[in-house]
Amino acid sequence: MSENFDDLDQKKQATDYDDDFEERRRLRRQKRKQQVMIQRIVVLCTLVLVVGVAVFISSQTLFKSSTSPKNAASSTGTSGQQASMQQQTEPPVQTETSAPVEPVTEASVSPAPSSSDSSTLEQAKLLAMGYDYDGAIELLKAVPNYESNTEITAAISDFETQKASCVAVDVNTVPHIFYHSLVNDPGRAFNVSVLGQGTVDGMNAWMTTIEEFDKITQTMYDNGYVFVRLRDLVVESTDANGNVTFSPNTSLMLPPGKKPIVLSVDDLSYYHSYELAGFPDKLVLDENGEVKCHYVTADGTEQIGDFDVVPRLNTFLKEHPDGAYKGARGMIALTGYNGVFGYRTDSDYETRDNLLEDQSKWLSEHPDFDRSVEIAEATKIAEAIKESGWEFASHTWGHLSVTNKTVEQLQTDNEKWVNNVRNIVGPVDTIIFAHGNDIGDWQDYSPENEKYQYFKSAGYNYFCNVDSSQPYWVQIRSNYVRQGRINLDGYLLYKSSQGGTTVLDNMFAASQVFDTRRPTPVVANGES
Incomplete structure (x- = not known):
């Protein structure tokens, strides 16, 4: 009965199912990676916003302090008094403003990905429980600077050990x-x-x-x-x-x-x-x-x-x-x-x-x-x-x-x-x-x-x-x-x-x- 079928169409039918199956698997993995990246961006943006608010509040507080009647009166004193006041007020200003700004650096946001990393780690553990050790390891290695995260590297090592034990x-x-x-x-x-x-x-x-x-x-x-x-x-x-x-x-x-x-x-x-x-x-x-x-x-x-x-x-x-x-x-x-x-x-x-x-x-x-x-x-x-x-x-x-x-x-x-x-x-x-x-x-x-x-x-x-x-x-x-x-x-x-x-x-x-x-x-x- 094969003469009733076009050869090219037959070959396409033979592969359509596997193409569909592999595409769904690829899309699910891509979706997981996108979710991880979105989570990391949200956490980072939230931290930057919090830091910005803290800096603004601190600067406003210092500005009000410097223009208060007490400070205005001291400004009419002798130059020695002004120098003395400057010595008393400048260090607090420096301390107040530099501390919040510093966390914006890469080193200071290292705790930020921890929540996202934990979510990624849980997803990886779920993959490994289903014997997809390669998928779990690939997901963890997609985390930026994963080598410096001891929890992630320990999980990768554990998954590699589990994979090696399989028969x-x-x-x-x-x-x-x-x-x-x-x-x-x-x-x-x-x-x-x-x-x-x-x-x-x-x-x-x-x-x-x-x-x-x-x-x-x-x-x-x-x-x-x-x-x-x-x-x-x-x-x-x-x-x-x-x-x-x-x-x-x-x-x-x-x-x-x-x-x-x-x-x-x-x-x-x-x-x-x-x-x-x-x-x-x-x-x-x-x-x-x-x-x-x-x-x-x-x-x-x-x-x-x-x-x-x-x-x-x-x-x-x-x-x-x-x-x-x-x-x-x-x-x-x-x-x-x-x-x-x-x-x-x-x-x-x-x-x-x-x-x-x-x-x-x-x-x-x-x-x-x-x-x-x-x-x-x-x-x-x-x-x-x-x-x-x-x-x-x-x-x-x-x-x-x-x-x-x-x-x-x-x-x-x-x-x-x-x-x-x-x-x-x-x-x-x-x-x-x-x-x-x-x-x-x-x-x-x-x-x-x-x-x-x-x-x-x-x-x-x-x-x-x-x-x-x-x-x-x-x-x-x-x-x-x-x-x-x-x-x-x-x-x-x-x-x-x-x-x-x-x-x-x-x-x-x-x-x-x-x-x-x-x-x-x-x-x-x-x-x-």
Whole structure:
């Protein structure tokens, strides 16, 4: 199918995502440096102003003293008296005026940058906690005359020591875990009388409760796991012709005892089918511009908070910055048929074509629907999500099982994804296959694999399936990167807690995590 794509456009698609990612990292670092410089200027200007005021007050005081009646009377005395008075008054004038002026010199303002230096030092420590030792050292060395600041030089030495103690990660043994949206209210998510047995079985098998997520996150952190990006596992190179190649990253370094892990989240669209099950209905920005969930409790109370994976993990990692490598979070795999993040951004809502019953019902309940407004709001969310360290991936537009689809069907679906999702989240080079499927078996993708050739021509270089049969599965080849994912959901937690698998044992004990409010047994694939 590659004849349907312009070669130059393909190469641009293959590099757009990395350009965007690196540009955001460069801008964040530049922003930190600008903030430090502004802080230093403000402090210095404040000091100069204070000194100027002190000089002015002192000079006014001396002037009033010299023109007072007492001084006027003394001026009519003998020349000896005048000389005596001059000797008595001149030294105080000299002392009063020279002392405040002297601090304006460079030597006298040395305490001024201390507040700014402390702020820079804290930023550097935060970078080092996230294993970005080079970034921390670079930030400190940007401080003027940093060599004379013993606190800064000591920090640089400490960061260099920490960096030297790190060991290389074996990138071929890195696990990848994933979640769907989190169950906030088991009473609603597992209510057969409202949802029906089939829906409850699905929720029970595929979803993770808030309590399970919190226990897993804390336990894995305590056990030394550190979130890394899938792209951190490889070195990506682009030749003069725009061809991208990959090789294992032998420079991914972590302190001894730290263990890398990749994370992804599927279906962050808040489908209409979730409405009665007690899930959040959309992502929003709070007063600080941070991504949160809009959630309606069973009694109708509206709340804004950490009711799903993205905001909940963001909050955890703000408190535990050493739980992520250089600010990594995870990948969000999006479909498009119900929109994204709870916003109804798909073109079908506007054209009213091919609507399902729940979509038609939603439109009837929202007569003021404006797709352009939905897209604008969703785009704000996407930008804030990326700014906080997350990345995006395709999950196919229609949540397709790629195994039994033709190349033509996959192309049609991907074009819908590009037109309805990529326009919001930006370029992506990763596809996370829905239903855990893949476009090939465990062997390498071959040149004869037409589905692979299509996705490759469409700009995809990273491919993920689901494989919970082993603790990790990674394929790094010169022309693609492929990784198996482990589903941290109700089914696998139940199976592991019953001794049915050991795949989770290195990460946590499922028996200590499993939420006993779940209906049991938990059936595979939500099929009783």
